[in-house]
Amino acid sequence: MASRFRQALNSSEFVVTSEIAPPKGINLETMTHHVDLLKDRVHGLNVTDHQSSVMRYPSLGGCLLIKERGGEPILQMTCRDRNRLALEADLLFAASRGIQNVLCLTGDAVPVGDHKEAAGVFDLDSVQLLKAIRELEAGRDLGGNTLDGDVEFCAGAIVTPEADPLEPQLIKFEKKVEAGAEFFQTQAIYDLDNFASFMEFARQYPVKILAGIVLLSSAKMAQYMNNNVPGIFVPQALIDELAAAVAAPDAPKGAGLAKGIEIAGRMIREIRENRLCDGVHIMAIGREEVVPDILAAAGMADWQPTGRIV
Amino acid sequence: MKSITRQKSLEQIERGLSDWARVFIVGCGTCTTATMTGGLEQVLEMKEQLEKMDKWVSGWTVIPVACDEMTAVSIEEHGRAIADAGCVLAMTCALGVHRLNQYLERPVVPALDTLFIGVEETPGCFREVCGQCGECVLGETAGICPVVTCHKGLVNGPCGGTNRGKCEVDKERDCAWSLIYARLKAQGRLQAMRNYQPPRNHHRMPRPRVTRLV
Structure with a gap:
């Protein structure tokens, strides 16, 4: 049966997803709190897979927790840490526990993380992982052997609409579509005109696009991302807006974050009202508790994800 | 094409030699000379360093091509000095270490880490x-x-x-x-x-890799 998330993607509804990051260790209190706070506010919750190559509680564990709490998990799966046997086995495990949504990622490089001497595996890449998922669905593993029991996945991938140069990323996007990706989450976007021209390209393909919304909390953070995070471009006007919010003499504590929430909400509202794409993926990076505030700022305070099939 | 090497730290080298007081040093006239990690000059510098570690250097040589079979001849020429040493410190790439081990009964301790096979793009710049x-x-x-x-x-x-x-x-x-x-x-x-590239076959030729011409 199609997952709830896939049903939402295929409905007429504007799709909203968010993500949570597992803890370093087994204290799951904060993660559980975030899951409970968000599970009924979005169509699906991503769980990151050792994000930035920092070892954490596993993505699969986080997805099981979401499942137990009645939410809809989206399993992030990178190719950095497992060879094809381990990836396939984890996919079987996920399927057996009702985790059917998978986001296929290459994975950050090992040296950017906290286990700098570890082997980077990359036995498969994101395109090959998508193909592997479709192979498993066809009843075969990558060794060509028959599987006992059917599996079904809603498989997606990522794309970077602000990459420079862009064309290599678009070629890879096409390869991911051909390999079986049915939805895409984008890297953070801030320039909606640029995003609209990306969407003109993406609309040619039978896939759903969720625009990546990364919460900005200060002008400094925006500058940092511009200088250090590949494929992210925050326009100067937004940086100025964030700076002005805290520069006012009567600016309250947390004015930067409040402005960031407002900006994120404003973008979501514009994307939704103009139907620029099929939905948004909200990344609040360490501030998951403000996701409801972002939705409220987008005029979606009373909005409920349902996912009715058209 | 060169076998690219980097010298281990002196602490690592000292640890590698900790079982022996007397050492014979072997350099290589090809790759490690080109990369300045095991040529004549570096071998003489190493001799000084070992003496500072209170090692006695029984002798040294720079073999023209440490990884080829003529290494046997060089070893023979220095048979006496090598016999006086507890071990041989190799300032060659790992291929040289392998070859030395074939001809020597004495333990061979590498002074270098072998990094990759590289081409010299511009003078002094090697790339894999x-x-x-x-x-x-x-x-x-x-x-x-x-x-x-x-x-x-x-x-x-x-x-x-x-x-x-x-x-x-x-x-x-x-x-x-x-x-x-x-x-x-x-x-x-x-x-x-x-074009879609399928997952790579990591065992096109399974290790240990050997080919025989006949």
């Missing part, structure tokens, strides 16, 4: 251009190997970490797929980048 993986894709990647030039060895195009033509691991390093893209585009062969 082939990892000898056994599954060549150069025909579809404009002669630039993604397996060794891309940090992650990706064969189906760039990851999301590429930024303005540079790699996420190091802003000074070129992104392999940006290079491949630019060259394929210039050749009017961008289509090659759209």
Whole structure:
């Protein structure tokens, strides 16, 4: 049966997803709190897979927790840490526990993380992982052997609409579509005109696009991302807006974050009202508790994800 | 083509030699001379360093090509001094260490780490251009190997970490797929980048790898 998330993607509804990051260790209190706070506010919750190559509680564990709490998990799966046997086995495990949504990622490089001497595996890449998922669905593993029991996945991938140069990323996007990706989450976007021209390209393909919304909390953070995070471009006007919010003499504590929430909400509202794409993926990076505030700022305070099939 | 090496730290070398007071040093006249890690000058410097560690250097030599079979002759010439030593310190690449082990009963301790097989692009700059993986894709990647030039060895195009033509691991390093893209585009062969590359066969020739001509 199609997952709830896939049903939402295929409905007429504007799709909203968010993500949570597992803890370093087994204290799951904060993660559980975030899951409970968000599970009924979005169509699906991503769980990151050792994000930035920092070892954490596993993505699969986080997805099981979401499942137990009645939410809809989206399993992030990178190719950095497992060879094809381990990836396939984890996919079987996920399927057996009702985790059917998978986001296929290459994975950050090992040296950017906290286990700098570890082997980077990359036995498969994101395109090959998508193909592997479709192979498993066809009843075969990558060794060509028959599987006992059917599996079904809603498989997606990522794309970077602000990459420079862009064309290599678009070629890879096409390869991911051909390999079986049915939805895409984008890297953070801030320039909606640029995003609209990306969407003109993406609309040619039978896939759903969720625009990546990364919460900005200060002008400094925006500058940092511009200088250090590949494929992210925050326009100067937004940086100025964030700076002005805290520069006012009567600016309250947390004015930067409040402005960031407002900006994120404003973008979501514009994307939704103009139907620029099929939905948004909200990344609040360490501030998951403000996701409801972002939705409220987008005029979606009373909005409920349902996912009715058209 | 050169076997590229880097000298281990003196602490590591001292630890490697901790069982012996007397040492014979072997350098190589080919790769480690070119990379200045095991030529005449470095061998003499090492002799001084070992003496500071209170080792007695029974002798030294720089073998013309430490990895070939003529090494047996050089070893024989220095039989006496080698016999006086507890071990041999090899300032050769690992191929030389292997060869020395074939001809010597004395333990051979490497002074260098062997990094890669590289070509000299500009004087003094060596680059790994082939990892000898056994599954060549150069025909579809404009002669630039993604397996060794891309940090992650990706064969189906760039990851999301590429930024303005540079790699996420190091802003000074070129992104392999940006290079491949630019060259394929210039050749009017961008289509090659759209070809799906299946997962690589890591056992095209299973290790240990050996070939016999007859």
